[in-house]
Amino acid sequence: MLAYPLLIINVLLVLLNTAVNSIFICLVAIVKLFLPTAKLKRAATRMADKSMWLWATVNTGILAMSNRVEWDIDGLDALKKDGWYLMISNHLSWTDIVVLCSVFKDRVPMPKFFLKQQLLYVPFVGMACWALDMPFMRRYSREYLLRHPEKRGQDLETTRRSCEKFKYNPTTVVNYVEGTRFTPMKRKSSRSPYQHLLQPKTGGIAYTLAAMGDQFENIIDVTLAYPDNLDKPFRDMLMGRMKRIVVKVNVLPVDEQVTGDYFNDKPYKRQFNQWLHQVWERKDETLKRIHKD
Template structure:
């Protein structure tokens, strides 16, 4: 009963915090939309990011309040700075990931901007706040749909370019969950990707981002997340005060000519890029294996 009571309390606190921080963020977003004056837009972006920082800080406090004995195992944050531009890639396990990433990185790098599915735009408070924070909303098309509607090809790249153009004036961390969806054991079995703890990485999304901003990113932040003692439902465990351990392993990768190129028209480069990402994911799977078999 105590666990469910904590769930109700912590979920309510998260909802209240989200609503409280979303309203001013949305206000700044509307000002940017209605008054397209560059200095004013930059100021509004900075103020909106401060409220996202507040949201992350309060959520971190709620996580600690409900899970006072949670063990944090974090490595690799030493060389990061708040005034840089970064591309962050990560595996994706649950909604807890967003809280964890914002919590541990909030004072070390610019506040993360996530690539989001278009459906999230319609989530109360969250969707419009993310729009106001200039987070890219992506509409994915299936291979079959694109065969029937070839005119839709390239729209994700155009959306990414428009979104990334807004990041060029303000230090930004762009986050891409390369697998495209949250990991589950069932999805892992169906994917037949050859990984024990990961799904097949999708190279198109990260290639879109590098094509739009590759020359501006200082580094790629490769994040490996794990909840080794709460693998089934980490978000529920966190809200119920049952989270035991959170592991975050960070590796800094260079942005060099090896991973920059014309992904959409240069087939040899596309193959090399897919190999590079596959190697990154293979290393990540080994890190996760080490975490889970300790």
């Protein structure tokens, strides 16, 4: 019976933490609008990043007080706080965001997520993400480009301009390559060849690398698992039932396998697809070993 009052308390504390930091970031955004120089705007972004770090730290503390988690973390030694990284990960639950922020908040720069252009106009959310310098993408469909060929390449150019500011502040950009959270039903319906993963979607990560691949020092390949809380890990964490969290990190080079013209060079596109599927095969083998233990 204790788990349900704990669930309510944790939800309220997390919501309060999120509200306080979101309001502060929005206030930073308002100030940032009126700052006269790029240098001052970058300073405002760093202040917003510190608030995001505080949000992650408080969430970690809230959930640590109610869970006795056995952490199994490996592969963090090669990372640095002032680097530029692309982080790719499998996606299981809302828990992933809490775990990634908890594990990496003092190891790499606070993460940035590529967002759809429409989110910029959502009250509070859009302003907070803008203050954090999260890049907004405008993706045109193939059908739209057939009707408007003059727009071809503009979405990529817009993203490149949005990422220009990352040259001045160390940055971690996160990409959930599967595009959605894994479930056995999704795996079956999508006919995924992997036991613990969905098919990777190459377009999103290729788009990120095309926009700012020359800025990344490494790719951080993260494998997440909650082997004792498979069904509802986020609910279990809020109820104090999370038992074990596994985070395996593999730092990959940014080399000729991942740098090229994915959208116009067909041989490179095939090479990139093969590279990503090899990464996913290794990740699936890692997950098989974790769940076998």
